[in-house]
Amino acid sequence: SQKIEQNSEALNIQEGKTATLTCNYTNYSPAYLQWYRQDPGRGPVFLLLIRENEKEKRKERLKVTFDTTLKQSLFHITASQPADSATYLCALDTLYSGGGADGLTFGKGTHLIIQP
Amino acid sequence: DGGITQSPKYLFRKEGQNVTLSCEQNLNHDAMYWYRQDPGQGLRLIYYSQIVNDFQKGDIAEGYSVSREKKESFPLTVTSAQKNPTAFYLCASRTGTTMTFDSPLHFGNGTRLTVT
Numbered sequence: 001s002q003k004i005e006q007n008s009e010a011l012n013i014q015e016g017k018t019a020t021l022t023c024n025y026t027n028y029s030p031a032y033l034q035w036y037r038q039d040p041g042r043g044p045v046f047l048l049l050i051r052e053n054e055k056e057k058r059k060e061r062l063k064v065t066f067d068t069t070l071k072q073s074l075f076h077i078t079a080s081q082p083a084d085s086a087t088y089l090c091a092l093d094t095l096y097s098g099g100g101a102d103g104l105t106f107g108k109g110t111h112l113i114i115q116p
Numbered sequence: 117d118g119g120i121t122q123s124p125k126y127l128f129r130k131e132g133q134n135v136t137l138s139c140e141q142n143l144n145h146d147a148m149y150w151y152r153q154d155p156g157q158g159l160r161l162i163y164y165s166q167i168v169n170d171f172q173k174g175d176i177a178e179g180y181s182v183s184r185e186k187k188e189s190f191p192l193t194v195t196s197a198q199k200n201p202t203a204f205y206l207c208a209s210r211t212g213t214t215m216t217f218d219s220p221l222h223f224g225n226g227t228r229l230t231v232t
Contacts, residue, residue, distance in 0.1 A: 008156070
């Protein structure tokens, strides 16, 4: 089955710097990969989707890269702000990655803390 | 505003009792999902439904049951057979046609169930 690894330790970044989060996966190469933000006690909120034939995707201060050779996605937040503090989840499709079931497989998430 | 409503936010039950968690969406989405989230764990798929009157087991369906009698509703029953029911339960939906398999998930804000 597909396994996803995200840095489970909290990531502390100084305000204004670029935060970089890593998502590594094993086994099947997904057709696409998604990133979500989750605040405490809330459901995840979709941020960005990148397809296997795309190297990079941007949305305002967010940038996602997808390297199918390394089996890795990087998620960048530039000019980070304390309001960016949250847990960020990486998710891969299951059905089109050989998993057999519909839906997404999620990593455990990385807790990002932006310090003023 | 369109979205997914989960109720209640907090639920307390005695061991041995069945409990039903509500999930309603007004996004006109075909596909709906139930995930479970435990501290330090990723989201795990319990059940999903791609169309009314049809649903499939996810990775951890034992001790749970669902129904999908209406497009907008996908209630989850946690039965007394579920050994560790205390968790944060998240309902999600997305457009479910095969042409949009990469559409993002829209999540509700979860129900925190505590069983003692």
